[in-house]
Amino acid sequence: MRVLVAEDESRLAAALERGLSHAGFVVDTTGDGAAALELATERAYDVIVLDIMLPTLSGYEVTRRLRAQGIWTPILIASAKDGEYDQADGLDLGADDYVTKPFSFVVFLAHVRALVRRGARPRPSVVEAGRLRLDPATRTLTSAGAPIDLTARELAMLEYLMRNVDRIVTKEELLAHVWPNSDTDVNAVEVYAGYLRRKLGREILQTVRGSGYRLHPS
Amino acid sequence: MTSSPIRWWRSRSLRLRVTAAATLVLAVGLAVGIAVLSALFVRSRVADVDRSIRVEAATVTALAASDSLPQPLPAPASGLGFAQVLDATGAVVAATASTSNVLPMLPLSRVTTKAGHAFTAHSSAVGPASLRIVVVPATVSGARGYVVAAAPLTDVTTTLNALGHVLVIALPILVLAAAAATWVAIGAALHPVDRLRAEADAVEARDFAGADPPRLEVPSSGDELRRLAMTLNRMLARLHGSSAQQRSFIADAAHELRSPVASVRTQLEVALEVPTQPHEWPAVVRSALHDVERLGRVADDLLLLARLDSGAVGPPRERIDVATLVAPSQLGDRAVLVDTGPHACVIGDAKSLHRVIENLIANASRYAQSRVAVCIEANDTHVALHVDDDGPGIPVADRERALERWVRLDADRSRDRGGAGLGLAIARDIARAHAGDVVLTESPLGGLRATLRLPRAG
Numbered sequence: 051m052r053v054l055v056a057e058d059e060s061r062l063a064a065a066l067e068r069g070l071s072h073a074g075f076v077v078d079t080t081g082d083g084a085a086a087l088e089l090a091t092e093r094a095y096d097v098i099v100l101d102i103m104l105p106t107l108s109g110y111e112v113t114r115r116l117r118a119q120g121i122w123t124p125i126l127i128a129s130a131k132d133g134e135y136d137q138a139d140g141l142d143l144g145a146d147d148y149v150t151k152p153f154s155f156v157v158f159l160a161h162v163r164a165l166v167r168r169g170a171r172p173r174p175s176v177v178e179a180g181r182l183r184l185d186p187a188t189r190t191l192t193s194a195g196a197p198i199d200l201t202a203r204e205l206a207m208l209e210y211l212m213r214n215v216d217r218i219v220t221k222e223e224l225l226a227h228v229w230p231n232s233d234t235d236v237n238a239v240e241v242y243a244g245y246l247r248r249k250l251g252r253e254i255l256q257t258v259r260g261s262g263y264r265l266h267p268s
Numbered sequence: 269m270t271s272s273p274i275r276w277w278r279s280r281s282l283r284l285r286v287t288a289a290a291t292l293v294l295a296v297g298l299a300v301g302i303a304v305l306s307a308l309f310v311r312s313r314v315a316d317v318d319r320s321i322r323v324e325a326a327t328v329t330a331l332a333a334s335d336s337l338p339q340p341l342p343a344p345a346s347g348l349g350f351a352q353v354l355d356a357t358g359a360v361v362a363a364t365a366s367t368s369n370v371l372p373m374l375p376l377s378r379v380t381t382k383a384g385h386a387f388t389a390h391s392s393a394v395g396p397a398s399l400r401i402v403v404v405p406a407t408v409s410g411a412r413g414y415v416v417a418a419a420p421l422t423d424v425t426t427t428l429n430a431l432g433h434v435l436v437i438a439l440p441i442l443v444l445a446a447a448a449a450t451w452v453a454i455g456a457a458l459h460p461v462d463r464l465r466a467e468a469d470a471v472e473a474r475d476f477a478g479a480d481p482p483r484l485e486v487p488s489s490g491d492e493l494r495r496l497a498m499t500l501n502r503m504l505a506r507l508h509g510s511s512a513q514q515r516s517f518i519a520d521a522a523h524e525l526r527s528p529v530a531s532v533r534t535q536l537e538v539a540l541e542v543p544t545q546p547h548e549w550p551a552v553v554r555s556a557l558h559d560v561e562r563l564g565r566v567a568d569d570l571l572l573l574a575r576l577d578s579g580a581v582g583p584p585r586e587r588i589d590v591a592t593l594v595a596p597s598q599l600g601d602r603a604v605l606v607d608t609g610p611h612a613c614v615i616g617d618a619k620s621l622h623r624v625i626e627n628l629i630a631n632a633s634r635y636a637q638s639r640v641a642v643c644i645e646a647n648d649t650h651v652a653l654h655v656d657d658d659g660p661g662i663p664v665a666d667r668e669r670a671l672e673r674w675v676r677l678d679a680d681r682s683r684d685r686g687g688a689g690l691g692l693a694i695a696r697d698i699a700r701a702h703a704g705d706v707v708l709t710e711s712p713l714g715g716l717r718a719t720l721r722l723p724r725a726g
Contacts, residue, residue: 059527059530059531061531061535061555061556061558061559062530062531062534062535064535064555065531065534065535065537065538065539065555066534066538068538068542069534069537069538069541069542072538072541072542103523130522130523130524130526130527130530131519131523132522132526133519150526151526151527151529151530152526152529152530152532152533152534153530153533153534154533154537155533155534155537155538155541156537156541158534
């Protein structure tokens with residue numbers, strides 16, 4: 051397993067390299083944001099450990115650019131910044147985990163191992179399907195770039211449909227994932243399907259008789 | 269004890285006090301007004317009556333003088349009034365029809381003392397009403413006599429009685445109504461104040477944590493309350509700004525304190541976790557020591573800033589020759605003292621000023637390619653100490669920001685070489701505590717010139 055450690059405090063970076071190597075990882079270190087981005091783009095890492103306050107490119111920016119390039123290597127942000135928004139921003143930009151310095155090395159190693167298990171499958175923080183683009187962090191939806199106003203329930207239902215765009219989604223499934231009460235009538239799903247069609251166009255939802263819906267974003 | 273009613277009064281609500289004061293002023297004003305009006309009315313009525321009885325008296329006197337007194341005497345022109353002619357003994361000689369021609373209106377003693385005057389009195393010869401009476405000496409049948417003319421003041425008394433009723437019945441009602449109206453109006457006027465107060469009360473510390481400052485609702489009326497609300501909102505915005513600054517300072521301080529702690533902790537944990545040979549331990553300890561030293565420096569800087577903020581910068585204010593602040597031993601390996609200039613003194617704390625120069629030289633050394641130069645200039649009022657380097661310099665737009673706390677413009681440099689971003693901020697704070705300043709300009713060497721400017725002390 052290969053780990054990239056981007057950390058500008060050289061002594062901390064050296065200690066992390068030594069500890070990770072001892073735990074069986076192959077470790078590359080860099081103290082620079084741009085260099086980290088280049089390394090992560092060129093080599094296949096299993097986990098990237100990123101500091102936020104890096105020279106040339108911040109950890110946030112490295113995360114954003116990697117995800118924009120479709121590189122889904124799990125990212126662990128390790129920062130002394132512990133503000134609520136610092137952590138939320140990092141995760142919303144596409145990082146997978148956040149540890150606050152100072153951390154216990156044992157716990158840090160466990161975080162790295164957990165991320166290795168997760169693997170590099172695509173986990174976009176912004177869901178895209180056809181012309182639709184939904185950002186769950188800001189609760190905004192755009193269709194071909196134009197913003198569209200949806201209620202919270204409509205957004206939640208659309209997000210579920212967009213995340214399962216390649217298959218038929220049953221009404222019962224939508225009820226279970228989007229509605230708070232399991233005893234809500236299935237008709238509610240039909241009503242909301244009607245709302246989505248009205249706001250996004252009739253052809254957006256294809257009804258599959260007897261089974262459910264399939265999202266059809268042109 | 270005399271102050272206790274005053275204290276009691278001051279502790280009443282504004283609404284009660286204003287209502288009471290307004291009501292009192294209104295009641296006194298109305299009472300005084302009515303009193304003055306009545307007095308004026310009485311004076312004017314009495315003057316009218318006096319005029320008519322004097323005319324009557326003059327007419328009768330003329331008749332007496334010509335010895336042609338009719339019986340009865342002619343009634344006064346107004347129809348209301350009486351006249352009698354008395355001889356020297358006070359006996360009635362002639363009288364108008366409306367009065368007795370036997371009983372004199374006044375006894376002789378009063379007639380002689382009041383002769384020539386008009387006055388108010390009662391007379392049993394006429395009835396119970398108040399009378400205005402004038403006594404005029406006259407010649408009656410060639411002998412000394414008097415003409416007494418009088419008229420009743422009935423209408424004056426009636427009017428005064430009516431006014432009295434107004435005072436007793438209408439005035440309290442009017443005053444009570446005014447008091448009630450004032451109470452209601454002041455209540456309505458103070459209601460927005462109460463709402464503002466409740467809103468301001470509801471502002472809590474955590475409201476300053478958001479992106480927008482807390483705001484009070486501004487009343488739509490264009491009066492003092494609107495201006496008060498707007499002023500309060502501006503104050504809240506300033507508080508929000510300083511609170512945001514405070515929070516970001518604390519966040520930065522936390523970051524700068526945690527980073528070395530994190531580094532030491534991980535180094536030590538890893539050294540314990542990974543088999544470490546005895547000969548490797550000194551290297552581990554030395555490396556950890558670096559971070560502990562850095563932690564110490566950040567902690568010192570923070571404490572110094574806190575002391576500067578509280579205004580407690582070095583109490584010993586001594587006279588210092590600026591040249592002694594930059595003895596060659598303090599210049600580090602790369603700095604050169606180019607010119608000490610004239611011997612100029614400043615008043616201040618030598619330790620703090622040393623710190624300023626240390627920080628300026630440390631900053632210059634960090635960026636210099638090969639040279640750091642220090643020189644001193646002085647004019648009559650100020651001493652300037654320049655620290656020049658031949659590094660990349662700082663763009664004009666960023667210079668002011670470079671002097672702020674935690675600002676490290678050298679994002680391209682790693683943490684190990686760049687400082688925590690407090691050095692220049694501390695230097696400026698100390699300089700300002702000495703009535704001076706630190707400014708950044710271009711250096712003749714091509715890089716940055718940091719100048720410590722202080723007022724000269726002779």
